[in-house]
Amino acid sequence: MPKLAPVTDLIETLKLLADPTRLAIFNLLMQGVQCNCELGDQLGLPMNLISHHLKALRDAGWVNAERDANDARWVYYAINPRALNQLREQLSAFLDPQRIKPRQPKCGPRVDAAASTRVAQRERVGK
Amino acid sequence: MPKLAPVTDLIETLKLLADPTRLAIFNLLMQGVQCNCELGDQLGLPMNLISHHLKALRDAGWVNAERDANDARWVYYAINPRALNQLREQLSAFLDPQRIKPRQPKCGPRVDAAASTRVAQRERVGK
């Protein structure tokens, strides 16, 4: 079991987003409120499949569901704006270029006096 | 085949990032240059697996590889800063809250005169 602790939160986020169908649904919701059947029509997919992915998005708290006030058979889905912001911040923090620091790899020949000596020796020998 | 065209680029990006092992590798590289064996040690994973994921990251242009100048057996891996910025921008654009527009779902009972009428009628009938 590898040491993945530092990224366990993020991986859940990314796995959720990384499915083509689910991402396409999410993308349509980013254009505004939609109902299940409308999503299915636009993507050419059956309702139960849409439902399945919407459940995953709801369980994660990314999407809110609301029944039609006049006819409760219809359910409208919308992006949860708070969750969207958290998502943005989570990714932005992870990908922050400032995180990259100058660094000496711990393995490999040391780039120090010893190494310089070795190089010098090799060059002499090579001649 | 669903209409996923709008997200085909992004899905490649996300699939690449959404694997726990690969993300852990990426995360270590975000801390600075590392060689294969060092990554394997820290994650407790075999070199060939590390290699496999590094290849995927290199193929995508996210990671650069450079051989040690003194001993070419060692290869050092580092995040490609340009690619990192593109990645950030791609995700940031997709998740931009500004994209969400007010919208009437096209299905469901119309929230218009007809609907109001229906509601009014139902209420009368219900009584």
Add this chain to the structure above:
DNA sequence: AATATAATTCAATAGAGATTGAATTATCTC
């Protein structure tokens, strides 16, 4: 109450890709 509609749930299948182990390549040291 009976029928129709929107959506969800459930069980089974199928497919993608991560992991594993072995073989191979490239480079260095002696």
Add this chain to the structure above:
DNA sequence: GAGATAATTCAATCTCTATTGAATTATATT
């Protein structure tokens, strides 16, 4: 050149989960 070391490549397996089809739930209409 022979042996050692870092890394990669290859083929086979295993696992996870998206998809599919059928059954079920919830609500509305007549």
